[in-house]
Amino acid sequence: MIRLVDATKAFRRGRDVEVVALDAVSLEVTKGEFVFVVGPSGSGKSTFMRLLTREQVADSGEVWVSGKNLKKLRRWKVPLLRREIGYVFQDFKLLPNKTVRENVSFALEVIGRGRKEIRARVPEVLELVGLTDKAESLPHELSGGQQQRVSIARAFVNNPRLLLCDEPTGNLDPATSVGIMKLLDRINRTGTTVVMATHDQQIVDSMRRRVVELEDGRVVRDQVRGVYGYGA
């Protein structure tokens, strides 16, 4: 599903300071896996996620997602790649003037899906995330946890093969976070690969899934049934 080979990405800060965000990272994630990417701020988690959606391109090395070499991917094919990826943000990024149903439908409308399909699929996903009765609510009428469920519904409505979650519980209290994790776990069990960048030690420890730890742009740990920190 995902394969990085010596992927390196550096950014310029100012005139001659170069910050290496990812330093020769090699990593493989197979289909159906659930992977936590952990590490302190600035360790390269965000850059890692952005390479996968091809918001950024690696300076050197290879990045493969869903059988595509992203370095060689034509610009006009990038949208097609992204249709195979669902993306969940820390701050939800819902459109404030659209209802829950419209926010989820939007993701299908803009990729040209028919109205019939949208009418059938959206209620299914809203049921999956447990928001059937909130379909006509506006985002500001919902709690943080509910908004994040909408965001997940939007990411998953197109049945992506890969779900990328960037700190999805970062803005939520622990009890709500557990609910979100259960939802992500359920989505993972449908065969969807889930990659989740997080700071949340408790969640990582309780899930006992694969943990990839980044530090200064390098993979310093890759455990199959890991916890957040060493010796925890």
Place this chain on the structure above:
Amino acid sequence: MARWRYVLVEALAGLRRNLLMSFAVVLSITVSLTLLGASLLLSEQVELATDDWTGRVEVSIFLCDDRACPAITTQQRDQLEADLEANPVVAEVFYESKREAYDRFTRLFADQPTLIEAIDVATLPASFRVKLENPQLFGVIRDQFAAYPGVEEIVDQRDVLNQFLRFTTLVRNAALAIALVQLLAAGVLIANTIRVAAYARREQTAIMKLVGAANWYVRLPFVVEGIIAGALGTAAAWGILYGTVPRVTRDLAREVELLPFIGVDQVVAIAPLMALAGVGIAALASTLALRRFLRV
């Protein structure tokens, strides 16, 4: 279908969101295209006038009538006419008597009785009116016939025409120059509008990109927004020309009888060209602006 409605709805929402800016864009396109259309119409007018003028007389050979020189004899006149007709440079020749000259003059200045009162049948000289195979060959005629007995003066009517042409060309070029500068300003305004619109919709755009909306689909509402503004401005400009030009030329035609004037037909005829310019500049400016302000 839903996608096209989305594009249109978003474009209109964008125009409404920044109403003052949209107004500025429409206004500047209107000014620019009014001037552009006016200069096009002036070109049409010049062409129409030249066709008519050059199609008629190019050279007038005025004949002596005892005022400046001894009156031409009938024999001299016949000789002159025969020589003119035999000349290969001459395409056509006809004689205008003093009577005919006076009639034409009174017809021309019918609304200026004081002018007509000042002259009588004897005042205006008789003349040969000559049309040349090639209007440039005036020199040949002058050199050959100026010394003929009974010829008072040979006038190149194109001199008069050329003055008129120089003036209209000047006006047209000035209008064209201002139109182009204004068109450039309109383009910059559109680019700025698009930038504001792209900023206002940046979250929506970010989501569209991440869920995999096609690049053209992300961009289209912005381009359509520019095109709608361009089309509105173009329509207004054309409306202004349609409302004024035929009326002005009708008034002019009443004053100046020698010339044919353009009318509604020509204004209608330039509509596609104006639309092309107005909508074209809008589409171009939006596309360039998006390349800058909306990376996809």
